[in-house]
């Protein structure tokens with residue numbers, strides 16, 4: 001059987017080379033030491049800049065991804081896992097070298113000496129952007145953007161929060177609301193805080209109990225859906241918020257869960273079938289063209305849970321902070337505006353348009369809504385939901401509820 005370190009190595013190399021999500025790489029993999037594999041993979045991704053700084057300054061040429069990963073994994077074990085002795089870290093690193101990059105054994109050996117001697121970087125102050133970038137392993141532009149949008153203290157605290165393991169939350173089918181405590185610690189009407197055993201629970205396997213972040217749930221359950229409404233969930237896959245809306249009205253509505261990605265809608269169809277939900281159907285749709293697909297005033301409400309930069313969910317997807325660029329954010333802002341403008345035409349008079357993201361930056365959130373309202377005098381903003389990740393342990397989310405008034 002492949003060793004836990006080799007599995008972590010393969011996942012990390014693939015994720016970095018192909019810019020793919022590590023949760024997708026890890027999906028379905030079974031290994032007796034999965035907890036260690038997860039800790040190593042997520043830890044290396046979360047602390048990549050800090051780890052690279054332990055040895056990059058001593059390298060005289062570019063480092064191949066494979067070698068970089070072996071050294072980062074060694075650095076993570078040394079400085080973040082602590083109980084592993086240096087000789088064991090070294091032996092495992094050299095084993096990986098032998099198998100995957102034998103030409104680099106001498107180099108890795110030399111880098112390991114540096115890694116073992118080095119100490120982790122800590123910022124001197126909030127103005128020390130280079131230090132902050134290394135301490136938190138965030139690209140400097142993200143930290144500067146957060147500092148200017150939310151203040152230096154929040155930027156630092158949220159960056160540190162993003163490097164911690166995420167909590168697990170779930171919600172239940174409306175038939176099971178009275179039994180919340182059977183699944184974990186109840187939080188409110190639908191939600192519970194879970195532990196990992198929930199994924200073995202028969203009610204989870206038969207889709208009567210679902211996993212979703214607590215703030216994602218706040219979005220889904222706080223949409224103003226009413227029984228018998230016709231709703232479009234314009235960017236709906238993998239269907240979490242469509243399900244929450246369906247639960248809120250006891251499966252009495254006509255909810256179209258649309259998405260541009262057919263393969264993601266397949267996941268929704270599987271869930272709907274298992275859970276025997278009747279009020280949700282799926283539709284492939286480019287939501288920037290909603291007004292060409294549906295007539296004006298087609299829906300009582302539209303949820304735009306927009307494609308976004310995902311800077312609120314870095315505990316689950318730490319690779320995002322490694323790859324994302326300011327240009328990506330500008331492109332996303334444009335797509336989000338196109339989706340909102342198109343969907344606005346299909347909302348009925350007195351109907352609602354909810355805009356949500358799982359990111360933190362004002363361009364994709366508050367400013368997006370400001371620009372929308374400037375263009376659409378027929379809409380007002382009824383509310384902007386406050387989310388406090390530090391008190392709930394939930395992801396960074398944004399939600400604005402708009403109403404068509406003329």
Ligand SMILES: C[S@@+](CC[C@H](N)C(=O)[O-])C[C@H]1O[C@@H](n2cnc3c(N)ncnc32)[C@H](O)[C@@H]1O
Pocket residue numbers: 234235236237238239240241242258259260261264285286287288305306307308339
């Ligand atoms: C944040 S996710 C939605 C999560 C979903 N609402 C849930 O709660 O499970 C954003 C979705 O937008 C989809 N998407 C991206 N561009 C789109 C577009 N132009 N039209 C429709 N969907 C789009 C992506 O495929 C992705 O599934």
